[in-house]
Amino acid sequence: MDRRTMIKSLGIIPATGLITTLKAEKVDGRIESPQIDTDILVIGGGTAGTIAAIQAGRAGCKTILLESGSQLGGTMTTGGVCFPGLFYAWGKQIVGGIGWELVTETVKMNGDVLPDFNKPFGRRHPKHQILLNAPLFAMLAEEKCIKAGVSIRYYETPVNLTALKSGWNVEVLGKGTHIAINCKQIIDATGNASVAALAGYRRLKGEEVQPGSLIFELEGYDLSSLDFSDLSKKFDEALKRGFLLKSDAYAGVKGLLTVKGGLATQHILNADSSTSELHTRANIEGRTSLLRALRFVRTLPGCENARIKKMQAETAIRETYRIDGLYQISHQDYIEGKIFDDSLSYSYYPIDLHVTHGVSPKHLAEGIIATVPLRAFIPKGSRNFLVAGRCVSSDRLANSALRVQASCMGMGQAAGAAAFLACSEGKSPADLPIERLKTLIRKYGGIVP
Structure with missing residues (x-):
């Protein structure tokens, strides 16, 4: 044959x-x-x-x-x-x-x-x-x-x-x-x-583009045993100290710990893939942000053994x-x-324009469907x-x-x-x-x- x-x-x-x-x-x-x-x-x-x-x-x-x-x-x-x-x-x-x-x-x-x-x-x-x-x-x-x-x-x-x-x-x-x-x-x-x-x-x-997001999931903790009221206070303290940036977890600590599948919880400001240099920067900033978030999470009660379950190879880009x-x-x-x-x-x-601190979708009125010519x-x-x-x-x-x-x-x-x-x-x-x-x-x- x-x-x-x-x-x-x-x-x-x-x-x-x-x-x-x-x-x-x-x-x-x-x-x-x-x-x-x-x-x-x-x-x-x-x-x-x-x-x-x-x-x-x-x-x-x-x-x-x-x-x-x-x-x-x-x-x-x-x-x-x-x-x-x-x-x-x-x-x-x-x-x-x-x-x-x-x-x-x-x-x-x-x-x-x-x-x-x-x-x-x-x-x-x-x-x-x-x-x-x-x-x-x-x-x-x-x-x-x-x-x-x-x-x-x-x-x-x-x-x-x-x-x-x-x-x-x-x-x-x-x-x-x-x-x-x-x-x-x-x-x-x-x-x-x-x-x-x-x-x-x-x-x-x-003049600016929407932030990008590095898609990841964390594991190594039991969500049902976590006190999210206490964790939210610690999250706010970390932001004030500069240990964490709001863009590292724009949906807060709960979003950071519960994100699944293809959902995003992180923003990389001005992420751009239109040149190799800009895309390189977006990827590095995405991984740097995740490292900050992981180090913070591992300081939280019940999350000491947190680890990365999944991380994409590239920061996902929304706009260029x-x-x-x-x-x-x-x-x-x-x-x-x-x-x-x-x-x-x-x-x-x-209408889904992401900005520095998150996103607030503006929904279409009932019955409306857009078209592309x-x-x-x-x-x-x-x-x-x-x-x-x-x-x-x-x-x-x-x-x-x-x-x-x-x-x-x-x-x-x-x-x-x-x-x-x-x-x-x-x-x-x-x-x-x-x-x-x-x-x-x-x-x-x-x-x-």
Whole structure:
């Protein structure tokens, strides 16, 4: 039995998908610069980019997915915020398709149970969020990409873009690789709009960004035996002495000791991932903060043996750059639930702007569901270029809600479908027939306004 037949016989991933991925890397002891041709190049394998790549691959386009890290899922997996929401609003599902398929398969394979979406939750939106097994989500996402024919390239990042008559030439560097990829359409799903910047398109960013959070869990104590009234006094004393910072545990000592899953209790001020230097600083500050918190916790009665149960490798980032798109979704658009002629996906989440000392979500009025138009995916002055995810064109308040994972999955599927249709019809995304695009999204289970 040859290698191709043996791999295919395993029934896990198609042999063609695996071999396509491996053939793209030519390393024989020296750096080579081969030319690779593809239809669609998705850059960033996070929440939005993964879904965009699967959609483009399933629709029939030759697709490459570049990811600078070691796994798919981004903030949900590497960042540890494995608590995606919200897929339902006011008693009906508003985000479905490929993202929902991936989430529900992860829940089922892990033996978990979905929330009861029929129960009203009022302002307690976490009741409709879904805690996922993050490593399993990453593996299933990878498998779905390969089955869709997507060529995944980890540890690679674009360093230069050149516009062509009908697409792009992208210079890419990686571990022992230096390649050029010719593509017809680009989807920037980096979260920072970093590829849009390489292409020369304008980005938007406030004077400050929302704090980030290092996701962790502590153990080694019995919660039922702790006197939280006394512990809160000691917490306040530690703040006054400067032994602890409020940002180390913005939800107080109880939040610090009871945090579970993908929830955050810590803030890293001005955390930014748009450059390696800034991301390095955010990671170091996140771990320094956790050390302070752990040392404090171990001084508390009943917590002398506290230890770290889990800690993510990276500080999760909430906000950096957004594109200056053909349309900028405003805070007013979002809270009014404005539906545009070119709306392609829904978003339902409170305005969720984190600040120095915590967060106070501002919930949407009953019955309101926001939407995302195609024009918000397209940088001004661009051709054959889309973004997906939190770098969508929006003001800061609207973006604080749009950035969440279910919304990003909906945007990712819309962007993948738009890139496919643009390739098929030889058009730039801004020129696409909207009804045909909506029909395509629905074909793959997506929910469109």
